[in-house]
Structure formats: C-alpha cells, structure tokens
Amino acid sequence: MITLFTWPTPNGQKIQIMLEELSERYDARPVNILRGEQFEPAFLKISPNNKIPAITDSDVVRDGAPLSVFETGAILIYLAEKSGRFLPTDGSQRAKTLEWLLFQCSSLGPMLGQATHFRRYAKQDVAYAVERYTNEATRLYGVIERQLEHTAWIAGDDYGIADMATFPWICRHRRQGQDLERFPRTKAWLGRVSSRPAVSRGMDLFKDVAKQAPLDDEAHQKLFGNQGVLQ
Structure with missing residues (x-):
C-alpha cells in the first residue's frame, strides 16, 4: 500500500490528486512544514531534500524497508507506471x-x-x-x-x-x-x-488541518530560514 507524506501545498496536491484519481486505498499522513516536521530524521530518511511530498510503497521492500520515492515528478511517474494509468506507453x-x-x-x-x-x-x-x-x-x-x-x-x-x-x-x-x-x-x-471529483478530493486533503497552522514568525522561519543548512 502507498503511504503519502504531504501538506496541502501545490506540490503536495499534485500527488494527492493522483492518488485520488487512482481510486485505490492509500494512507495519508500530514507533515506540518510550518512547524518544521520536514526536518525530522524519520522524514529525512524518505525525503532527503526535506521537502514534501514523499511516498513509501509497502508492496516493494528494499533493505528491509518499504520503497520510498521523493520529488513529485518521480512520484507521479512511479505511480503511473505501477498502475498503468495516466502515462501513455506509446x-x-x-x-x-x-x-x-x-x-x-x-x-x-x-x-x-x-x-x-x-x-x-x-x-x-x-x-x-x-x-x-x-x-x-x-x-x-x-x-x-x-x-x-x-x-x-x-x-x-x-x-x-x-x-x-x-x-x-x-x-x-x-x-x-x-x-x-x-x-x-x-x-x-x-x-x-x-x-473532476478526484481533483476536488485531492485538493481538499488536510486543508482543514492546515487552517489550524498559522503562518506566524516561527512558520516563516521554518519555511524560509536557514534550517537544514550545514553550518
């Protein structure tokens, strides 16, 4: 099964839409980028660039762990190839x-x-x-x-x-x-x-959660500061 780590930004919503379009069960977990959760070690293991979204696929195990994929283009291609949909074979x-x-x-x-x-x-x-x-x-x-x-x-x-x-x-x-x-x-x-109904569902995922996370000074620093930069 696919597990999606995301937040309702444009990049996160790309994959949210794709998973809704596929109409298959998946697990979605919010990564609150306004509070720095993208820098936590567990998330960095699947997304070394500390960016959402990322996915893991429990159907494919590598070195004892589910396959992980980061970067939206790579994720979309992976899901399209796995499902045989939304990417032509010609x-x-x-x-x-x-x-x-x-x-x-x-x-x-x-x-x-x-x-x-x-x-x-x-x-x-x-x-x-x-x-x-x-x-x-x-x-x-x-x-x-x-x-x-x-x-x-x-x-x-x-x-x-x-x-x-x-x-x-x-x-x-x-x-x-x-x-x-x-x-x-x-x-x-x-x-x-x-x-498209799947697009509406994908765009709405975690929107209510995001509304409860204000863009305050702490969030601004997490998003646009130098966290994650080697000192």
Whole structure:
C-alpha cells in the first residue's frame, strides 16, 4: 500500500490528486512544514531534500524497508507506471507527457513559486524580484496557452500526470499576479480539471488541518530560514 507524506501545498496536491484519481486505498499522513516536521530524521530518511511530498510503497521492500520515492515528478511517474494509468506507453506520446511534466517541475513550479513568495511572503518589498518573477510567470502562462491551442489537455488528447502536476499551481494564479482573462484556453482547461471529483478530493486533503497552522514568525522561519543548512 502507498503511504503519502504531504501538506496541502501545490506540490503536495499534485500527488494527492493522483492518488485520488487512482481510486485505490492509500494512507495519508500530514507533515506540518510550518512547524518544521520536514526536518525530522524519520522524514529525512524518505525525503532527503526535506521537502514534501514523499511516498513509501509497502508492496516493494528494499533493505528491509518499504520503497520510498521523493520529488513529485518521480512520484507521479512511479505511480503511473505501477498502475498503468495516466502515462501513455506509446513512445512519442509518452515523451510528450514527460516533456510537459518536466516543464512543470523544472520551470513552471519554481518560477510561480518565486512569484508567489516575493508577492505574498517576503518580509521585505523587493520590487525587482516582484517584477522579475511576475513577468516570468506571465511568459510561462503564455507557453501553456499556446500549447492548449492544439490540445484539450496539457500533453495531448488525454488527461494525465502533466495536468495533475500543473493544476495546483495554475489555480493559484492570483497569488502570482496573473489574470486568466488573458489566457482563455488556460482558463477553460482549469475548469475542465476542476470538474473532476478526484481533483476536488485531492485538493481538499488536510486543508482543514492546515487552517489550524498559522503562518506566524516561527512558520516563516521554518519555511524560509536557514534550517537544514550545514553550518
């Protein structure tokens, strides 16, 4: 069985959506990143980069312990391959899906994350950073908009892991300084993904728990301080 270690952030919600889409039983455990639980030794054993999400799979044992997987792209590929769903087996379409998944992991997510940070969470107003990352977010939205001119879903004609990876970031467009009226195809795609019951369930997982963990000074330090940096 899959055990998911997560928190309701965009990266956590990617895997939450995938597991709900698979409609198989899994165990979900919150890792309160606002209180530093991502730095606890037990979690670091399965996620050495001290980031959520991570999974373990009790069906696969390595060195006496369940297989663990960290990094969202790797987790999505692992779950897709294990289930035989949401990742094409055809060579060209598989490559296209992986292309857009890695676009999300390497470009879209990091840049939208920076835009959100400097617009919403930075303690100092850094005008250059706000402009830099908001503009880059706009450019990346344009990349998606052009792709959706030719396809119904991010990577082609079928819904898949590229959509699951992208959705939790795009649904936070206002935090990134983006107006979806400028991107009508992206807005329509967002509506199609939102209408899926599994997506709603995945997005809601641990949301109530997170509401009880305020973003106070301690949380800000845990998230954005130098904890975990070798001294």
